Amino acid sequence: MSKYSADRNKFADLINANEHYAQGFKYSELSGSAAKGLAIITCMDSRINPLSVVGMRSGDAKILRNAGARVTEDVLRTLVLATYLLNVDRILVMPHTDCRMAQSDESTLHDEIEKQYGVDTRSLEFRVTRDQEAALETDITRIRAYPLIRKGVSVIGAIYDVKTGKIDFKNF
Numbered sequence: 001m002s003k004y005s006a007d008r009n010k011f012a013d014l015i016n017a018n019e020h021y022a023q024g025f026k027y028s029e030l031s032g033s034a035a036k037g038l039a040i041i042t043c044m045d046s047r048i049n050p051l052s053v054v055g056m057r058s059g060d061a062k063i064l065r066n067a068g069a070r071v072t073e074d075v076l077r078t079l080v081l082a083t084y085l086l087n088v089d090r091i092l093v094m095p096h097t098d099c100r101m102a103q104s105d106e107s108t109l110h111d112e113i114e115k116q117y118g119v120d121t122r123s124l125e126f127r128v129t130r131d132q133e134a135a136l137e138t139d140i141t142r143i144r145a146y147p148l149i150r151k152g153v154s155v156i157g158a159i160y161d162v163k164t165g166k167i168d169f170k171n172f
């Protein structure tokens, strides 16, 4: 017995659900290219279903998620691959309302974890922002200015409202 077998029990619902899912599987014809040419960068927030909020389905779009929907080095790396090799020619960066990453500052979050768990996380940059809109504009600019992203790719920023399901598409 592996010492991790107790961990596996924590995933019993997933294992069970996948058996049912695979029985009715209908996506075997899809390719790994984004059929609608779209990449979405959004937050890890569990209230967001990034495909359905913009009318997409499996196979249509590349989804990149992290805390706060920030454009990090790894997001840029992934976008370079997606724009050259996986048919992506439009990019939506979509943070959301009521985001934990836009409610305090960096040191407050570190302090909170330290206080509750006794762990010093300050060697990590969480990329927290108090001005979500300004951070979004900076992130959009970061993608547009990145020299290795394929030419002709369109980039838009938007904020998803977790209370209404509406997306506020920005003009910057």
Ligand SMILES: [Zn+2]
Pocket (backbone or CB within 6 Å): 043, 044, 045, 067, 068, 069, 096, 098, 099, 100, 101
């Ligand atoms: Zn969030």
